Amino acid sequence: MSKQIGDVILDVNNISLRFGGVKALTDISFNVKEHEIRAIIGPNGAGKSSMLNCINGVYTPQDGNITFRGKTFSHMNPREVAEMGVARTFQNLALFKGMSVIDNIMTGRNLRIKSNLFMQALRVGPAAREEAQHREFVEHIIDFLEIQAHRKTPVGQLPYGLQKRVDLGRALAMEPQVLLLDEPMAGMNVEEKQDMCRFVLDINDEFGTTVVLIEHDMGVVMDISDRVVVLDYGKKIGDGTPEEVRNNEDVISAYLGTSH
C-alpha cells in the first residue's frame, strides 16, 4: 500500500453536543486527512452517529467548530454541507423507496444540474445533453457497484444488501470529497461485507475520496482503516492507527469491561 495521505481536510475541534441533560458528545477533537480512511468506533450509544450528524450539519453542536478545507464553521445546514462536497450514507436506510435505482442515484446529481426547468421539461438543447451526461455518470456508478441488473427496479423491492449499495451509489453520484458512511456493513453477511469493503477501498483508491466510517465489525475496521477514533459515553478515549488503538488500555476496558 503506497497511497498518498494528504493534509488535514476536515478538522473537528472541541465539539460538545447536548440533548437537554444528556451529553451526547463531550469535547471531541480529531482530524481527517485527505485520502485516508478514518474510522469512528465505540460501543453502542457512544455518540458515533451523533458525531457524524454534527459533521453533516443535521445537529448543531453547542460548543466547538469544524474546519473543512480551511474554512471554519460553528453551525451549518445539510444543504451547505452537501454543496461543499460532503456526502453520506445512512445507518437505517434512507432511500427513496418508490423510485427506481437509477432515479435514486440521479437525485445525487441534483446539485449539479444547471439547465432550467422548462428546458428540462421539454428535453431540448443543452438540457437534453446535460441530462445525458449525468445519466452516463450514473451508469458508471451502477457498473461500479455491480447493480446493473436492478437499474429499473423500485428500490423498496430490493434486498437489504443491495439497498445499501444504492445508498452508497447516491452518495457517490455527488462526487464527494469526503464520504461519511454510517455503519455501511450493519446487518450484512460475510460475503456482502467483503463486497462492501472492496467498494469502500476502491472508492478511496480510484476516486481519491476521503472516507469517514462508523463500523461495529472490528475485523473490518482494523483491516481497511488508516486511523481510528474511539468514542465511549461521548468522550474520546483513543485515537491512532489500528495497531495503537488495539493496544490502548482504555479502549480494551471500554469494550471488554474493567477487572475490579
Next chain:
Amino acid sequence: MAFFLETLLGGLMAGMLYSLVALGFVLIFKASGVFNFAQGAMVLFAALAMARFAEWIPKWTGIESPVVATIGAFVIAAAVMFVVAWLIEYLVLRHLVNQEGTTLLMATLGITYFMEGLGQTVFGSDIYKIDIGMPKEPVFLLESVFEGGVLINKEDLIAAVIAAVLVALLSLFFQKTSTGRALRAVADDHQAAQSIGIPLNRIWVIVWCVAGIVALVAGMIWGSKLGVQFSLTTVALRALPVVILGGLTSVPGAIIGGLIIGVGEKLSEVFLGPYVGGGIEIWFAYVLALAFLLVRPQGLFGEKIIDRV
C-alpha cells in the same frame, strides 16, 4: 346510441373536473407525503380571491374591460396563493420536518379551518360569481351521423381542455425535471433528501404553490359553474373517491380515476337509475371507492406499499 354518446361525453367532461381537484391532493401527497386536508379550503380561498378581485379591479382602476378584470384577478389570485403557500411553509411545515405523516395530516386539518375562516373574513361570505367569459351555449356534434346530433356543453368542453393541458404540464414537470425528481425524493425521505443537498423548505414552497395554482384553476372553473360559496369546499369531498380509485401517488391515476367516476356516475344514473328510483349519482363514487379499498387499496395506479417484516 346518440343518447349514450351524449351521456358518455358529459360524464367524461364532468370527470375531468373531478380530476382537477383530485390532482391537488395527489401533487401534495407525491411531493411531501402529506395528505392535504386543506385542498378544499384552498379551492374556496382561491375562488373567493378570484371572484372578489374581478369585482374590485374595475372599481379601483376604473377600467371597465372584463378581459382586464379577469386576467388581473387571476394574476392577483395566483400571487395570493403563492403568499399562502409561503406562509404555510414558514409558519407550519418548517417546524414539522421529519415528523410522522399523521402529524402533518393534523396540521393540514388546522390549516383547513383557518383558511376557511380567513377567506370568508377577508373576502366576504356571500355567494359571488366568477364570469370568465366562457360560452354557455351548447353545440351539436355528429349531426350527420345521428338524428339530432350529440349535444355538448361548450363550457364543459373548454373546462376539460384546460384541465387536460394543466395535467400534461404537471406530468412533464414531475417526471422530466430535476426539480420534479427532488420533489419525489422529499416525499420519500426528508433526511436523505437533505443529505444530498435538496433544500427542503424551498421544495415545500414550490409544492404548495403548484397545489395553490391547481386549486385556483379548479376554483375558477367550478366557481363559474356553481358560483363561489362555502359549499365549494365540498368539491374536495367529491374528489376523494377519485383519489382512492386512481391511487394517491399517481398523476395519471387522478385523471383516469376522475374520468371513470364521471362516466360511471352519469351512465349509472341514466341507465340503472330508473330501476332503483334514481339518485345513484350521489353515492356511486363512494361505493366504488369503498369497493376499491377492499380489493385494491393502493388504487389503480398507486405504488404498492410493501412492508418488510
